[in-house]
Amino acid sequence: MRMTRFRSDVSESEVTPEGLWLRRREFLQLGAAGAIGAILPAAGRAGEPTGERLPTVRRVELASGETPTRWDDVTGYNNFYELGTDKGDPRSNASALRTSPWTVRIDGEVKQPLTVDLDDLLRWFPLEERVYRMRCVEAWSMVIPWVGFPLSSLVKRAEPSSRARYVAFTSVLDRERLPGQRRDVLAWPYVEALRLDEATHPLALIAVGLYGRVLPPQNGAPLRLVVPWKYGFKGAKSIVRISFTSEQPRTTWNLAAPREYGFYANVNPAVDHPRWSQARERRIGELRKRPTLPFNGYGTEVASLYAGLDLARNF
Ligand SMILES: Nc1nc2c(c(=O)[nH]1)N[C@H]1C(S)=C(S)[C@@H](COP(=O)(O)O)O[C@H]1N2
Numbered sequence: 001m002r003m004t005r006f007r008s009d010v011s012e013s014e015v016t017p018e019g020l021w022l023r024r025r026e027f028l029q030l031g032a033a034g035a036i037g038a039i040l041p042a043a044g045r046a047g048e049p050t051g052e053r054l055p056t057v058r059r060v061e062l063a064s065g066e067t068p069t070r071w072d073d074v075t076g077y078n079n080f081y082e083l084g085t086d087k088g089d090p091r092s093n094a095s096a097l098r099t100s101p102w103t104v105r106i107d108g109e110v111k112q113p114l115t116v117d118l119d120d121l122l123r124w125f126p127l128e129e130r131v132y133r134m135r136c137v138e139a140w141s142m143v144i145p146w147v148g149f150p151l152s153s154l155v156k157r158a159e160p161s162s163r164a165r166y167v168a169f170t171s172v173l174d175r176e177r178l179p180g181q182r183r184d185v186l187a188w189p190y191v192e193a194l195r196l197d198e199a200t201h202p203l204a205l206i207a208v209g210l211y212g213r214v215l216p217p218q219n220g221a222p223l224r225l226v227v228p229w230k231y232g233f234k235g236a237k238s239i240v241r242i243s244f245t246s247e248q249p250r251t252t253w254n255l256a257a258p259r260e261y262g263f264y265a266n267v268n269p270a271v272d273h274p275r276w277s278q279a280r281e282r283r284i285g286e287l288r289k290r291p292t293l294p295f296n297g298y299g300t301e302v303a304s305l306y307a308g309l310d311l312a313r314n315f
């Protein structure tokens, strides 16, 4: 991964005041319930969340009450190499990604392989809001209010066979339209994978929205993976295929630089990237760096998945 320059141009006044955020939250929740949603304009002031609202059945706060990162930063400071390698490229090139129609192929070690239309897939599970920290391997982080459903629900529905031990997620391949795929910066399509027990952990999420709205293209529309205790690159965007395998799948960043990006990619302040420290991180919107937490602060929930594993070797 290219080393990034950190933005240092976020002034104090740009940071959403908490009161405003809370009021916006109430609007979203009422909107989701259909009470006042109809009278609110779809596109708000500059910097306000835009896009179609998504109804959610509950809200799970897993970022210890931290203020979510501004919409402008969550949707304007992105890693999505299919849409370009600079942080602002994915938003600028967002229209290159055609998200409708969209199908997802579910195959491999499953009872019955199938191709499902996104609209049908969205009817399978109720949506919920999940506020998670997100830690990029480049040592910056955000707090993101996702909308989605537990990956475990989808795994259960896929009925993996007894031979299934891993799940691979393949992102969209469209060399004609996606500007980043005209160059071989990575081995396209982008593939990431989890062990099956990681995939069925209740924190693993398939996200289809942000801030109560449909996911913008630059964030991996129409559906992407979110694994909050791992570095952000595990969260494959714009998924077209979910494959169950018995062998550990080859994954894109691990193939590109195996010494730098492990298969596990659990957030670990004790294991530095060969080219930079992972001990601290810059929360986008904050000036000072803060310490990085083991498993990104989700150790109580997930550490038992790795009992007996040497995390320095299996990084
Ligand atoms: N297909 C695809 N998925 C991807 C990437 C990518 O380049 N292509 N970048 C990853 C990285 S490095 C990070 S940090 C997150 C960023 O997600 P965000 O832009 O929604 O914050 O997406 C991940 N998923």
Ligand SMILES: [Mo]
Pocket (backbone or CB within 6 Å): 079, 135, 136, 137, 138, 231, 232, 233
């Ligand atoms: Mo990342």
